[in-house]
Amino acid sequence: MAKAIPHFENEAVAVEIEQSDDFVAAMLILKALSPFYWRYVVKHLIIWTYKIPTAATDGIYLYMNPNFFLSLPNDNQRATLFAHEVVHIVLKHGLRGKAYRLLGYFRIVAGTKIPFIHKLWNWICDAIINDDLIALGFEAIDTMILDERYGRDWQADDAYADKYAEWEQEQEEEEAGEEEGEGEESGEGSGEGSGSGEGS
Numbered sequence: 001m002a003k004a005i006p007h008f009e010n011e012a013v014a015v016e017i018e019q020s021d022d023f024v025a026a027m028l029i030l031k032a033l034s035p036f037y038w039r040y041v042v043k044h045l046i047i048w049t050y051k052i053p054t055a056a057t058d059g060i061y062l063y064m065n066p067n068f069f070l071s072l073p074n075d076n077q078r079a080t081l082f083a084h085e086v087v088h089i090v091l092k093h094g095l096r097g098k099a100y101r102l103l104g105y106f107r108i109v110a111g112t113k114i115p116f117i118h119k120l121w122n123w124i125c126d127a128i129i130n131d132d133l134i135a136l137g138f139e140a141i142d143t144m145i146l147d148e149r150y151g152r153d154w155q156a157d158d159a160y161a162d163k164y165a166e167w168e169q170e171q172e173e174e175e176a177g178e179e180e181g182e183g184e185e186s187g188e189g190s191g192e193g194s195g196s197g198e199g200s
Contacts, residue, residue: 013048014046014048017048017066017069018046022069022075023078026076026078026079026082027041029075029078030079030082030083033079033083033136033137034136037082037083037086037087037090040086040090041086044060044062044086044089045061045062046063047062047064048064048065048069050067051063052065053065053068055069055081055085057086057088057089057094059088059092059093059095062082063085064081069081072141074139076139077139077141080133080138080139080140080141080144081141083136083138084133087129087132088125091125091129091156093121093122093156096156096157097118097121100116100121101116101118103116106160106164107157107161109161114164120160120163121156121160123145123167124150124159124160125156126144126145127145127147127150127151128150128156130144130145130146131146131147131150131151131152132151132152135152150162
């Protein structure tokens, strides 16, 4: 069962966005580039909420942060945002991820269980979706995940299995780097932190 994030208290804001030129233009571009994806957006409730930083879907609803949606530089990229979330629904990425999570692992290869890592699954799915959308004529969003290796010709499950060992090594190196950085701190109460997030 989906756990919908509720509409924010002032429903007039949602109405205002969906009657705006930005929304209408994005929907027209989406329909021109992919009538199929446009139909999905029309059929699924869009929940405008500040409880997520960018956009998301639980496989049933589309969640959009109004500030992020309006911050995109043009209507083409807003159309890309809609299409991206819809493809997750079409390809059932959420349900497939949940199945792996309930199974307790992703796949058994040579007698070894490959664990299911939600962050990696999402990264792979995003990379494949984004490459496909660009091939269809959608405009790339600056923060979107793109990878030369994992494009539209990959099936997400195979790409996950292919990427897993490299991903695991990258995470280990990242953790080792963080531990090394902690060991080098002078203890004078100063520290630096950095973080990055990618939408779509």
